[in-house]
Amino acid sequence: MKRIALYILLTILATLVCEAKEYRVYTIHGKVTRGEKNLTIRAKEYIDESEMITIYEGACLVLYDEKNDEGRRIAIKEIGRQRLGVLIERVDKSATERFRTFGKMLISTLISGSTPVNTDKDMALQGGSYRADDNDKAMLKAVIDTYNRQLKGTPIKSDYPVSFAIKNSDGNIVTNLSNNDLCTLSVTNGSAEFLFVNALLIHRDGSKQLLLPIDTSNNCCAHLCVPPHTTIDFKQYARFISAQEGCKVILAASPTEVDFSVLYKDFDTQPQEAKNATTTKIGCDIQSYAQER
DSSP: HHHHHHHHHHHHHHHHHHHHOOEEEEEEOOOOOTTOOOOOOTTTTTEEETTTTEEEEEEEEEEETTTTTTTTEOOOOOOOEEHHHHHHHHHHHHSSSBOOOOOOOHHHHTTSSSOOTEEEEEOOOOOOOOHHHHHHHHHHHHHHHHHHHHHTTTOOEEEEEEEEEOOOOTTTTOSTTTOEOOOOOOOOEEESSSEEEEEEEEEETTTEESOOOOBBTBOOOOGGOTTTTEEOOOOOOOOOOOOOOTTEEEEEEEEEOOOOOGGGGGGGGGOOHTTTTOOOOEEEEEEESSOOO
């Protein structure tokens, strides 16, 4: 009897030991390295929980737990050098809830494939599903509704506490975009959700410009993911911005991946399908720059 119990115990232990406790890299913000040689961590690759990870100041590593059927994302922001398993344990202990989003199959599709334009991240073809198109239309309608409220002087509504700032190369917040400075978009996500973000610059002549790069062919935006209760400076996507006084910048934040290119549609003559779409929950912030007197 004792032998049988011992055999069962050893079998369980062997199963636990042999089980690969690996996590897939979803996205990286800032500088994060692995191993004794401080190797660069890249999106898509796997990291074993026994590996030593170094998080530098202002950086954040977002992992995807493929062993979890509900697709859990894990955001690691603790500065310093530590074993990955320890970092994940600390995240789990301090979190008030586990942040779960897409299913395993969807995420596996998103993080494998060809390289999107201007992202330096390997993503894959998500496909134009009905549900994805529906999310895009709902997000567009929500942004337009928020924009119109702001034009009327009505306080804007944001379902998630988000805010943004545009900083120059010295890290100072700019209030005038007419100097063609090299600028970085800084986004603060004060919610308990992982949010995908982008900011739309609307010039005085009505022309528009997204401040963060998108993958219009594959509809992927893992590189635009901001973890809960985190501020991200998108320094890797800094760009020269030149806009006349009176321009506006709208931050849109969505809990689901969307195709932010739909924001290029005319807000005044939006398509009928967008008008009829059900408004979804989004985070929104709008700022005007150097309004003319």
